Structure formats: C-alpha cells, structure tokens
Amino acid sequence: MIELDQLSKTYTQKDGTQVKAVDAVSLKVAEGEICVFLGPSGCGKTTTLKMINRLINPTSGRVMLNGQDTSGIDEVELRRHIGYVIQQIGLFPNMTIEENITIVPRLLGWDKKRCHERATELMAMVALDPKKFLKRYPRELSGGQQQRIGVIRALAADAPVLLMDEPFGALDALTRGVVQDELLKICAATGQTVFMITHDVDEAILLADKIFLMSNGPQACIAEVVINTLPKTRSREAMHHDPQFYRIRNHLVDFLVHRSRQIQAAQASGVPRPPTRIVMPGLEQAVA
Ligand SMILES: Nc1ncnc2c1ncn2[C@@H]1O[C@H](COP(=O)(O)OP(=O)(O)O)[C@@H](O)[C@H]1O
Ligand SMILES: [Mg+2]
Secondary structure, eight states, rough: OOEEEEEEEEETTSSSSSEEEEEEEEEEEETTOOEEOOOTSSSHHHHHHHHHHTTTTOOOEEEEETEEEGGGSHHHHHHEEEEEEEOOOOOTTOOOOOHHHHHHHHHTOOOOOOOOHEEEEEEHHHHHOOHHOOOOOOOSSHHHHHHHHHHHHHTTTTOEEEEEETTTTTSOOHOOOHHHHHHHHHHHHOEEEEEEOSSHHHHHHHSEEEEEEOOOSBBBHHHHHHEESSSSSSSSHHHOOOHHHHHHHHHHHIIIIIIHHHHHHHHHOOOOOOOOOOETTTTTEOOO
C-alpha cells in the first residue's frame, strides 16, 4: 500500500516569494489499484506525482510504502520500485528503440536475451513490428509511435508501482483506446499499482478505481475522492450504455468547471478547508 501523509510543496518564485503549490495531500492507495489525479491545469498534479518517487523533494509530509517511510530509502532503489512515465515522450535520440525500451532493465542487470524478449513482447502489445522497429532511432518513428514506445518503456521493468503523467495525451484516439485496454489487462495480470494524471474524464472513468479531484492551486488539495462504482471489468464500448457512467461523468465535469474554483476561493478568503469527501456519484455521499 502507498500512503501520502500531509504531503506539501512550497516553491520559491524568481522574486523570492514563496508559493505553497501543494498543501497537505493525504491519500491511501491499495496494492493493485489504479488511481487518477484530475484537476485544473497548473493545480499541482505533476508536483504531487513527482513527490511520490522524490523526483521532487517534498517540503513536508511523508510517503509511506507498505508502511515504511520512503525518505529512508535510497532514491535509486525507490525508483526501481516506482517507475515513472514523463509528460513529454522523452526518448533518447541517440539510442535505438530497443535500447530506449530496455534502459531500466539494463540498469537492473537483466541479461541481453531477457531484455530483447521483453522489448519484443512489449512492441507486439502496442502493435509495432519488433523486427521492423527495434533497431530504428526515435526520429525514424512518427509522433504517435514514439509515444507508444514511451508507454511501454515505463512497463518494461515490471515496477510494482507506476507513476504516469498524462501518458496517452499525444496519442490518436484509436491508439489511445488500444493502450488503455492494454494497461487494464497488464494491471489485472501483474497487480501493478498505478498513479496516473489525465485531463480526459472518460479515460479516468475507464481506468480508475479511485479518482482524486484536486482543487485549483495555489494550496491545491485533494478535495474529493470519487469511487468508481462501475463494474471492475469494463470496456469503452459498454461503459457508455450504463447510466451510472453519466452520473460519474457529470460529477467530475462539475468539479472541474465549478467546484475546484469555489474551494480555492473559499480557502483564499480564510474559510477553513473542509475534510476530503469520499463520493460515489448517484449512489451515496459520505464525509471521510
Ligand atoms: N520549479 C518550480 N518553481 C516554481 N513554481 C513551480 C515549479 N514547478 C511548478 N511550479 C508551479 O506549481 C504549480 C503546480 O505545477 P504542476 O504540478 O506542474 O501543475 P499541473 O501538473 O497540475 O499542471 C504551478 O502553478 C506551477 O507554476
Ligand atoms: Mg502536469
């Protein structure tokens, strides 16, 4: 289990003023859960995600992994356990596709054969012919193909926890659907725990067990935890025929359009922040 405990980040601006971007984010995610951060642009999603594996050092608060405070774990060790997909594709231009995919496995000391087999298997998963593409360089692939490589690179080392920052943002709709389905299948098979950021409400409902709604920054917080009450095995095609899908969808859109701002405005005017709400849209509401 991963637990974020009162995690905060204060940035010092160029003029020396301090801005609290993320304010006391607390949440718990069980092993094998897929959770999604949804919130307005610039609210602090990337900052929060990067604090989980210390790509950004928290100003205060703790990240607990299976009950252990990760501040005591060496950064390299921590990142073996917690894989990360960056917002940009971030392929190394001077490495072949195979070398790009196997960066982390090679760091972990996997032998050549195992690396090659893993790369081949992953390429097939995103419908790219390994024989044709593994020896190529990133510039010899289209933007969408490069993005797919970025996604499978994150999966390559079988990290128990994956942090994904808008991983499918640049994919065309068709490829995005394929990779979403693949991610669900992989997670069901491996029990990997995923933290993902997306702007896509439908993607959030398809993939997430829990959706963390972040309020507008500064002082962004988790305002609501929305529990996905759709059946765990769901497909993009069937989901749209379930009235519950629209209840969840409307709830999320309303938050993004209205409530996220209201929460920040109330906070700025000195009203104490209400506790994080746990919500099951259309079914029941409870206060945590
Ligand atoms: N290194 C930094 N120095 C100062 N401010 C930063 C830095 N990184 C991010 N910020 C600010 O913190 C806020 C949250 O940023 P970020 O986590 O990237 O948001 P999101 O991913 O939700 O779009 C933004 O207002 C951003 O401008
Ligand atoms: Mg971001």
